[in-house]
Amino acid sequence: MSKRPKKSSAEQPTSGLPLGLNQIPLLKILSAQDRQQVLGEMTETHYGKGQYIFREGDPTEYFHIVKEGSVKCVKSSLDGKECTLKVLMPGDLFCCDASAFDGASHPGTAQPMGDVSVLRMKKEAYFKMLRGNPDAAMEVIRYLGNRLNEAQEKAKILALDRADQRLASLLASLAERTGVQEPNGIRLSVRLTRQDMANMVGVTTETAIRIMARFKKDRLVSGTAARLVIRDLARLKHLAST
Amino acid sequence: MSKRPKKSSAEQPTSGLPLGLNQIPLLKILSAQDRQQVLGEMTETHYGKGQYIFREGDPTEYFHIVKEGSVKCVKSSLDGKECTLKVLMPGDLFCCDASAFDGASHPGTAQPMGDVSVLRMKKEAYFKMLRGNPDAAMEVIRYLGNRLNEAQEKAKILALDRADQRLASLLASLAERTGVQEPNGIRLSVRLTRQDMANMVGVTTETAIRIMARFKKDRLVSGTAARLVIRDLARLKHLAST
DNA sequence: AATAAAACATGACAATTGTCATGTTTTTAA
């Protein structure tokens, strides 16, 4: 089911203050001095299609932050079926999925969606920093609480909703998180194939295709992977809760 | 769908050092002095059948710890369907479900399963304590990371597995978390109706009943709600991953 | 102990979703 291509690629120490880095919630609460310190210990790595940032079962040595692009967090079952738990956006923490805080090995695989840039830091160093920074620790607690909420909301949707409703929820939330307003609707800034969607809502690819075909006919969405446009967010959200 | 019975019941300040309280992971890392302080600010409340500890949408003023018994954390959809996200055992934190760390209102309802005893403390007081106790804060981070893992594992199971596999997973994990060894198997120490199980794995009550009937025929389990026994944990676990 | 209320059970049937097979279109890479 899964090929295993080359591991990583270009690595380089984080140069000074890369643009936008102070906006990352989990870093911006730090004092200028601490932030400088943390950035000094971080390494920036780029990943592209077909690569892995880490794989399920790997030991959790680092904690990561998405800098640019999006990363998906995936779990797979013994018979090769895959399930995408979450799409991480710039600023998001993952390890994976923020779970290195507890365990010794990654419970899931982290894959880039297109080209991404990721910051990483030795787990121990990060923990040490948190221990000395109550504000940062509280921010992480808040962040994890939020992520737990999301995960439970997702479980609820998987448990109670039909396939088309789950897909509608997914598209609506992506539109709100990553959407770019356009003349004829909201374009998603992540490349999303029908297969990707299927993995995110727990259905087969064929089912995702059929449902998307219906959505298209009903003028709720248009386009495919490279250019997916949400044409009627309101109606999509309504469908999600019907 | 849901009746709304009387709110709470007997309240009393926590007397001295109630037995077993020092074993609670989130309290035992505190210094004796801090623990004393925290316990002084906690209130113990008892709840029984048909009551609510708090309801979805209520403001999150407190954070809670289960002292005795078990508590279930439930979300419901507009059309009245319910989904049980997690069964909390003594020592578990909930707010609900540990999510008060982020939000302003409870994303789910907390209900006692049978008679329970719950400790609670003003959210602000707890946060203040955490800010001054790096060890406690790190423990909470670890705890939340663990909970996030669990929630994602649950999402994976809901997304990829069949109803019978999900039910097998549930029974296996409950057997390991709350089971009591007995001559002919492992008895679950929580009362669990077919309906409860159905809500936990995202199926209808009828489906849960049918699957349990099959499990019974195959000598994997025996008994009903009040006295549910897992007779063949190994085979149940195997079925869960087939 | 009697009665009411949950919980458990089962059948018939419908709706949803998966499986497999096959073909077209679009995107990617040589």
Place this chain on the structure above:
DNA sequence: TTAAAAACATGACAATTGTCATGTTTTATT
């Protein structure tokens, strides 16, 4: 710019799960 590979598409059919109806058994309550 061409092959090759993904992605998209659709039909026929099977498997899974839900719905509704109805009845029995067990458990609570007075």
